[in-house]
Amino acid sequence: xxxxxxxxxxxxxxxxxxxxxxxxxxxxxxxxxxxxxxxxxxxxxxxxxxxxxxxxxxxxxxxxxxxxxxxxxxxxxxxxxxxxxxxxxxxxxxxxxxxxxxxxxxxxxxxxxxxxxxxxxxxxxxxxxxxxxxxxxxxxxxxxxxxxxxxxxxxxxxxxxxxxxxxxxxxxxxxxxxxxxxxxxxxxxxxxxxxxxxxxxxxxxxxxxxxxxxxxxxx
Amino acid sequence: xxxxxxxxxxxxxxxxxxxxxxxxxxxxxxxxxxxxxxxxxxxxxxxxxxxxxxxxxxxxxxxxxxxxxxxxxxxxxxxxxxxxxxxxxxxxxxxxxxxxxxxxxxxxxxxxxxxxxxxxxxxxxxxxxxxxxxxxxxxxxxxxxxxxxxxxxxxxxxxxxxxxxxxxxxxxxxxxxxxxxxxxxxxxxxxxxxxxxxxxxxxxxxxxxxxxxxxxxxx
Numbered sequence: 001x002x003x004x005x006x007x008x009x010x011x012x013x014x015x016x017x018x019x020x021x022x023x024x025x026x027x028x029x030x031x032x033x034x035x036x037x038x039x040x041x042x043x044x045x046x047x048x049x050x051x052x053x054x055x056x057x058x059x060x061x062x063x064x065x066x067x068x069x070x071x072x073x074x075x076x077x078x079x080x081x082x083x084x085x086x087x088x089x090x091x092x093x094x095x096x097x098x099x100x101x102x103x104x105x106x107x108x109x110x111x112x113x114x115x116x117x118x119x120x121x122x123x124x125x126x127x128x129x130x131x132x133x134x135x136x137x138x139x140x141x142x143x144x145x146x147x148x149x150x151x152x153x154x155x156x157x158x159x160x161x162x163x164x165x166x167x168x169x170x171x172x173x174x175x176x177x178x179x180x181x182x183x184x185x186x187x188x189x190x191x192x193x194x195x196x197x198x199x200x201x202x203x204x205x206x207x208x209x210x211x212x213x214x215x216x217x218x219x
Numbered sequence: 220x221x222x223x224x225x226x227x228x229x230x231x232x233x234x235x236x237x238x239x240x241x242x243x244x245x246x247x248x249x250x251x252x253x254x255x256x257x258x259x260x261x262x263x264x265x266x267x268x269x270x271x272x273x274x275x276x277x278x279x280x281x282x283x284x285x286x287x288x289x290x291x292x293x294x295x296x297x298x299x300x301x302x303x304x305x306x307x308x309x310x311x312x313x314x315x316x317x318x319x320x321x322x323x324x325x326x327x328x329x330x331x332x333x334x335x336x337x338x339x340x341x342x343x344x345x346x347x348x349x350x351x352x353x354x355x356x357x358x359x360x361x362x363x364x365x366x367x368x369x370x371x372x373x374x375x376x377x378x379x380x381x382x383x384x385x386x387x388x389x390x391x392x393x394x395x396x397x398x399x400x401x402x403x404x405x406x407x408x409x410x411x412x413x414x415x416x417x418x419x420x421x422x423x424x425x426x427x428x429x430x431x432x433x434x435x436x437x438x
Contacts, residue, residue, distance in 0.1 A: 065412045
C-alpha cells in the first residue's frame with residue numbers, strides 16, 4: 001500500500017505552479033491582445049502591418065514550437081530565460097495573438113452610431129475608445145476571453161516538457177516513484193477540470209456584474 | 220550562433236520523415252474526430268436523459284483538460300488495464316477524442332440550424348428516424364459546418380507536436396533528436412517553426428476558399 005500524503009503535497013505544489021503560470025500568462029496575453037487587436041485597427045499602416053504579422057506568426061506556429069524555441073534557441077542567441085519566463089512568454093504571446101482577434105472583432109461589432117455619438121460629443125479618438133467603445137466592446141469579448149483563458153490553462157501542461165515542475169510534471173514524478181499510473185493522472189485531470197470550471201464560472205459572474213446598468217444600451 | 224545551410228541540408232531528410240508522420244497523424248486524427256464528434260452530438264440529443272447527461276459531462280470534461288495529460292493517460296494508464304497501444308495509435312486516439320468533443324459542438328450548432336420545417340416535412344413524408352437523418356437533416360446540416368470543422372482540424376495539426384511526448388517520431392521529435400545529437404538547436408527548431416508557419420498560411424487560404432464554397436447556406 002502506498003502512502004499518498006507526501007505525493008499529495010507534490011501534486012499541490014504542481015497545482016500552484018500551474019495556477020501561477022496561468023495567471024501570469026493571462027496578464028501578458030491580455031496586454032498583447034489589446035495592443036495587437038487595437039493595433040490592427042490603427043490609422044497607420046506600419047502599426048497595422050506589425051500587429052498583423054505578430055498575430056499571424058503566433059497563431060501560425062504551434063505553441064509547442066514557440067515554447068521550445070524560447071527555451072532552447074533564445075539562449076543560443078544570447079537571451080537566457082528560466083523555464084518559468086520561457087513558459088509565460090510563449091503562453092502569453094501565443095494566446096495573446098488569438099485574443100487579439102477577439103478584441104478586433106468586438107471593437108468592430110460596436111455600432112456606427114456609437115462612433116458618431118463620440119464625434120458629436122467632440123471626444124478625441126482615444127477618449128471615445130476609452131469611455132464609449134471599449135466598455136461596451138469588453139462585454140462582447142468576455143465570454144471568448146474565458147475560453148481563451150481555459151485554452152491557456154490547458155496549454156500550461158506543455159511546460160512540463162521544458163522541466164518546469166507544474167501539475168503534469170509532478171504527476172510524471174509521482175508515476176516514476178510509485179509505479180502507479182492511474183492515481184496521479186486521474187488526480188491531475190480532475191484538478192485541471194476544476195480549474196477550468198473555476199475560470200468559466202469567474203468569467204460568467206464578471207460578465208453579469210459588468211452588464212449591470214447596461215440593459216437597453218446594447219441592442 | 221551562425222545559421223549553417225550545410226547543416227540544414229544534412230538534417231532535412233530526417234525532418235521530412237517526421238513531416239510524414241505529422242501529416243499522417245493529423246489526417247487520421249481528423250477522420251476520427253469527425254466521426255466521434257457526430258456520435259457525441261447525436262448521443263447528446265438522445266431522449267434518454269442518463270445517456271445525454273453522461274455523454275455531455277464526459278465531453279465537457281475532455282474539453283476542459285489538457286490534451287497532453289490525456290495522451291499520457293491513454294499511453295501510460297491504459298496498459299495497466301491490459302490495453303497496450305502503439306504510440307501512433309495512442310496519439311491518434313487522443314487527438315481524435317479531444318477534437319471530437321470540439322467537433323461535436325460544431326455538429327450541434329449545424330443540426331440546430333436546420334429549420335423546424337424540414338423535420339416536419341420529413342415526418343409528413345413518413346420517413347423514419349434513420350431516413351430523416353440520412354436524407355434530410357445531415358445533407359443540409361453538414362456543408363455549413365465544413366469551414367468550422369476545418370478550423371479545428373488546423374488547430375489539431377498545430378497540436379501534433381505533443382505526440383512527441385509519447386514517443387511518436389513526428390516532426391518535433393525528429394527535430395529534438397537531431398538537436399540533441401549535434402547540440403545545435405537553432406536550425407532544427409527554427410525549421411519546425413517555419414514548416415508549421417508555411418502550412419498554416421496555406422491553410423488560411425484553404426479556409427477562406429471553404430468559407431466561400433460552403434459557408435453560405437442556400438435556401
